[in-house]
Each structure stands twice: as structure tokens, then as C-alpha cells.
Amino acid sequence: MTRPAIYLDHNAASPLLPAARAAMVEALELVGNPSSVHGHGRALRGLIDTARGQVARLAGAERGQVVFTGSATEALTQAIVAGTKTFNSDGVLLTAGEHAAVLSAASATGLPITRIGLDRDGRIDLAQLRAALVAAEGNLLVAVHWVNNETGVVQPMPEINALVGPTPHTLVVDAVQAFGRIPLDFAASAPDMMAVSAHKIGGPAGVGALLVKSHADTVRLIPGGGQELGRRGGTESAALIAGFGAAAAANNYDADAMRALVERVETGLRRVAPEVVIFGAGAERVGNVVDFAVPGVASATAMMALDLAGISVSSGSACSSGKVGPSHVLAAMGVPPGLAGCALRVSFGWNSTAEEADAFLAAYETILLRQRARRGEAA
Template identity: 70%
Template sequence: MTRAAIYLDHNAASPLLPEARAALVAALDLTGNASSVHGHGRALRNLVETARAQVAALAGAERKQVVFTGSATEAITQAVVAGAKAFSAKAVVISAGEHAAVSKAAEATGLPVITIALLPSGSIDLDQLASVVAEAQGNLLVALHWVNNETGVVQDIARINAIVGPTGHTLFIDAVQAFGKLPLEFAASAPDMMAVSGHKIGAPAGIGALLVKAHADVVRLVPGGGQEQGRRGGTEAVALIAAFGAAASAIEGRLASADVQRLIARLEAELGSAIPGFTVFGETRLGNVSNFAVPGINNATAMMGLDLLGLSVSSGSACSSGKVGPSHVLAAMRVAPELADCALRVSLGWNSMSDDVDAFVVGYQSILQRHRARQGQAA
């Protein structure tokens, strides 16, 4: 299989699955509004409810616990901003490694924001979290990520659940990078709410979902005509929802498969053996992503060179207006700034192949050699 360009940025967005494309096109051919009671409306409603069951199955949730939203950012904002109000929170607790969608939502509550540190491993300092929870005066809304989008570090969700779950504080988990890669088991777990996203699992952008337990049904952000069982107003984007459901049904086991994990391990082994100073960030990582650095070549230079070779990677989150800048995650992990400025993120997914990794290893080494040669000439 020949491709003109090689896509290695699945943590930003996974390519559209054929099953999702087919569902999207089929739904676009239908006319009507899913809230209408006539035959056209009922056909659309059937697509929405089928997709709700498909997303619920992948998330280990009950069908009625799935609330479709316009994005994971919207779902996160509903959980944090509306959740803080609904549960009369006195403060919001986040970690220093949260995606901007979480940290900005926490700021938007107007409440005090307590930030839990990251350890050098990339894990959230759960001893600090336990102290904060134990000493809290009044209800907290705790909003933490399961898998870090930049490093792939998997947080100890069982211990987070044990720390927060029995206390009566409100627990929200950003499960965007975990969805489709790890079993969420939402219905049987401690979190009151979770957010998931369509375009991370091979659905189109513009669709996400908030998973909510029954007692969190009061967490509402967008008023309207009673759609989504009154929990999120606005006419449902049926085509996007149908594609989301199809992707959820098709993707299980493919985003972080053993094959994908072997490809990341090979990438790191080959670069690590060939390049002095090659450093990988994070421990206990999900196997589809590698965040690494080589001293002396900043990420902007490396990404430009890779892009010219048709290799698409990133330096971290894609949700910062396309800017390449310092990573707050690596800073929180106490990575030296001069090394953090060299960090690249390679993330693989359902259509990644061995040839992709081979091309990246060769391409990155060639860029590094040319860069070092120029630096030597300049010296």
C-alpha cells in the first residue's frame, strides 16, 4: 500500500474509519429532524439511539448514560462548569498535566482551582490528591485525565477512584485518550462523569459525548428543546452521531493493539540505539504513543523537516491554535526546558503500518544529521 504522506499524529485525530464514513454518508441521505414524530424523524431517531448503544458498549456504560455533545471540549465544559454549579462545589481540583479543555473549564467556574503536581514519571501525585481531598472544607469537583494526550502516561485510575469515590466529592474523568484503548467500565466505576470524543477513535470531528450517572443528570450546560433527554439542547447532528456509533462499534482493540505497541517499541529501540541522548518521557505509558527528545534540535526545526518529507507528527497537544511552544506537561514533569523544547510526539493508530515507522526512523535521522552538519559548519 503506497501513501504520498505518512500520518503519525493519531492522538490529535485518528483517520476516518471506513465504517464511520459509510454511516456518515448514509445518514446524510436522510431528511428530517430526529425530534419529529413522523416517519422521517423516527428513522433519524433510530440512528441516534443505535449510535448511543454503540458508544455505550465501548464505554462500558448504560445506553441512557450517554449524552451526545458537539465535542469532547463541550462535554468537559458541561461536566466541570455546569457540574461545579450543580453540586455546589467550593473548589475545583485538577492536575498540572491536564488538557487545556479541562484547565480552562476549571478557570471558567470562577472557583479556586487546586492544582495537583505531576511526578517526573508523568503520573499525578496521588499522595497530594489524597491530602487535598481529606482536608477539603466543602464539596470538591475533581477533574483529572486518565491518559495524558502528550506523553501517553496512564494514570492509576483505580487509586483515583479509591481516593475520591467514597468521599462524596464529585469526580470527573477526561477519558478522551483512554476511550477505545482501555476498558472504561463507566457504569460500574466510581466517576460521576466522563468525557469521550469521536475523532480520536476514527469518527469525524465535531462529535463527542458526556457519560453521566443518574444522580448527575442535573449537570446541564446547553438549554434548549429537550434533546438528549433534556440534558443537552440543540438539534442532534445525526450524521455525526451515526458515524461516532459506527466508529465505536468498529474500533475496539485496534487503537492500542499489540501490533501498534510493537511498532512504538521498535521506533524507540532503533532511535535509542542509534542516537546518543535520545530520551523518552513518561513511565507506565499507553503503547500507541512516544514522546521523545534528542538534545540540540528543537521541535519546530524537526517538525518542519519531517513535514517536508511527508511525515506528520506533533510536539504535543494539537489544541493550541497550531502553535509549537513549551509543553506544560513536560514542564510539570520537571523536564529541563532546553530538552523539552526538542520534544516530538509520534502517535499511531488503526491504520499505522511497519513502513510508516521505518520511514520516520530514516527521515528523522536524516534531518538530525543535516541539522548537526549545519550547526558544525556554523561553528
């Protein structure tokens, strides 16, 4: 099967870094169980300990605060489902634009859920958050994404930390899209728990981590046999974890280069389609993603045409069983359903180039010209 030539969906998963691949191959050459006390087991344990330090450094965490999981979804589920039980939470407070993993975990708690609205650019309504915290009866678990996976909008974490940090409420942060792109300082910041993932930074899929403060060490979803200091049961995959650590150590995210690619695409889109809407354009964005819509050009149609042209993009989150449908994030931002149905997400990463950005623009312009020709519009 011939693979598409151009990959512009790094927010879904970034290609494996060479350093991560090498670390995984090295780990796969070893045999044993990392929990065994003999030499073979200790060798695998050493790889995991090295990776724990590498992930901790990129997250601004202490080594012992890193709990390896099977994915960021698992990490968020542990933080929210197990966290509400551990801390006897009376409800869950989250933003209306959270990732599906957070929304599903919140529903699974069976507790009352309060949703905080977003403004038209995707920023959390801080006044509404403040009011909800003041009005809360009992303890809440507050779940907030740092960077939205669809729009790239960066939430005002210093303000959120200042509002939630001094309270008795539990703060869980989805930092999956922030990890490796924004400096994190988990150890010195307010969140009680924070989720990160490997495959967004050029590591392998199938491994994530939950960062936990010491008072959250008893938050457990999978008890198992005592692995991860009892915080997540199940034999660790040394190969996946080694790849995660190597990707974290090799991370050299170039914010300026990413921003230049985004500006290149946005400028080109405005040239070929002045009516284009860039979602989150008025807010701070992480800088590697363009979430946009051209009215009248359905996302399903555009994605199919781009795929035939060998260009992979997305219409939003990749975590919806392959479905192409309206985005709840855009709905929370007040975007009309018709316009939301035209949304496309182009996201860049460590191996993206200006030539790829230009190829996308050329292919998308061709799609626009075809659409206009069918409607009898002037080019």
C-alpha cells in the same frame, strides 16, 4: 493540494474508518429532524439510538448514560462548569498536566483551583491528592485525565477511584485518549461524569459524548429544546453521531501491534541518538505514542523538516490554535524548558504500519545528520 504521505498524529485525530464513513453517508441520505415524531424524524432518531448503544458498549456504560455533545471539549466544559454549579462545588482539584480543555473550563468556573503535581514520569502524586481531599473544606470537583494526550501515560485510576469515590466530592474523568484503547467500565466505576470523543477512534470530528450517572442528569450547559433528555440542547447531528457509533462498534484497537510500533520507533531513536529522552518511559503508557526529545534538535525545526518529507507528527497537543510552544505537561513533569522545546510526539492508530515507522526513523535520522553537520559533530 498534495497531502502528506505518512500520518503519525493519531492522538490529535485518527483517520475516518470506512465503517464510520458509510454510516455517515447513509445518515446524510435521510431528511428531517430527529426530534420530529413523523416517520422521517423517527428514522433519524433510530440512527441516534443505535449509535448511543454502540458508544455505551465501548465505554462500559448504560445506553441512557450517554449524552451526545459537539466535542469532548464541550463535554468537559459541561461536566466542570455546569457540574460545579449543580453540585455547589467550593473549588476544583485537578492535575497540573490536564488537557487545555480541562484547564480552561476550571478557570471559567471562577472557583479556587488546586493543582496536584506529577512525578518525573507524568504520574499523579497520589499522596498529594489524598492530602488535598482530607484538607478540603466543602465540596470539590476533581478532574483527572485517564491517559495523557502527549505522553500516553496512564494514570492509576483504580487508586484515584478509591480515594475520591467514597467522598462527597464530584469526580470527572477525561477519558478521551483511553476510550477505545483501554477497557472502560463507566457504569460500575466511581466517576460521576466522563468525557469521550469520536475522532480519536476513527470517527468524525465535531461530536463527543459526556457519560453521566443518574444523579448528574441535571448537569446542563446548553438547555435548548429538550434534546438528549434535556441534558444537552440543540438539534443532534445524526450523521456525525452515526459515524461516532459506527467507529465505536468497529473499534478493534490492537494493543500488541501498537506497542510493537512504539518499540520499533524507540529502539530506532536510541540507535541514531543515544542521548534521546523518552518522556514517561518509567510509567505505564497506553502503548500507541512516543513522546521524545533529542537535545539540541528543536521541535519546530524537526516538524518543518518532517512535514517537507511528507510525514505528519506533532509537538504535543493539537488543541493550541496551531501553536508550537513549550508543553505545560512536560513542565509539570520537571522537564527543563530547553529539552521540552525539542519534544516531538509520534502517535499510531488503526491504519499505521511498520513501514511508516521506518520512514519516520529514516527522515528523523537525516534531520539529525544535518544538525550534526552544521555543528561540526561526528556522525
